[in-house]
Amino acid sequence: MSTVGDCMRQGFKKLQEDGINCTLEWNQGNHFHEPEKRMAKASHEKPVKARKSFTKKEQIRIFMRDGFIDRYSGDRLVFPGVLCILSHIMPDVFPYQENWKTDECHQGWWKLFPSIDHVVPLAFGGTNDDANLVCTSMKRNLSKSTSTLEEIGWKLCPPGKLSDWDGLLVWFMSYVPKHPELLENVAIKRWYKICVELDVDKQLPKNK
Template sequence: MGDSRVEVLVQAVAYLNGGEVDSAKRIIDEEYPFVPVERRGRRYTVRQMVEQFFRDGFIDRYSGERLVNPGVLRAISEMIPDAFPYQAHWKTGECHLAYWNNHPTIDHICPLSLGGEDGPENWATTSMMRNSLKGNFTLEQMGWVLQERGDIREWDGLSKVFVDLVEREKALLQVGRIRNYYTATKEMVKRYDL
């Protein structure tokens, strides 16, 4: 498929080089038309995200690699900021790479821009890095395969340890994002009886 699209471009450029602008436009319109990507807003609560991460067993569904509860990463940054820096916009020169590699996020298996639904049946846990790479493409376009969910009893993304850490270091609750992840994580730890 990809090579046939290149052939359309070859033909379009040949038409353009021959001064046949209308023919170039026609072949693009017919064989490789512009389809604008629809941007649909989405926003998840911390609770919804944590529920999805627990459902998927803190496994990156696109690679099978383990991911870590976001609250843990923020707690590490609060406690040892020089060794594990955090930057609100995750600038790679200022923020530890673990945020890109190990921080879970929700991705739409079938992108919203291609008609995918915005609900748990179309959500997959993945790293921020892979989410950024995938963008508005399908798994097929990326050459990726959806991996099996993990078993939360085998790997909980350090969630239980996170709850214990926050309960021992109560000052961490002063950080809003840590407090939000703590509340949602504690509820999930209890629900899954970890």
């Protein structure tokens, strides 16, 4: 049956590559009973909403709203610009790979880099509304994929407060102006510029 399963997965992948929105489901037992229905269930077309590509401004807004907390684990995450600085200053110690290759990109990027995920997957009727969006690490985002929280046994953690943890954004906004040479790095410059445009300083707690 493993060969059948592999073929089903390959067929599912092909349908996705052809732009056909579908869901792969498995029946429990009776694998050879009514195979035409089994096949139909495995590859039925299912319309889904288009996944939104979030701008960096939108990302920062959600990150700050959730207090840079991973809403699936409660762990603290770090503002992307800070991670960029670390990789810029210590490329051998904290390497970054633009395609996120696991053998070249430091695991800290996967565990600490905040991303946006749909709590209810679009494939299950979820929306792009803020209420369905949460901050989570790249690692957990990839692990959850299109599963629901119920399917994988996860719970939604409450958002954090910037007064408790700001993702080192306060540090980033004070450190970069003191080291203008960092702005020669495209990624650092992009994150800093957007923070200035959003005037995040006024939304951040003062240094303790």
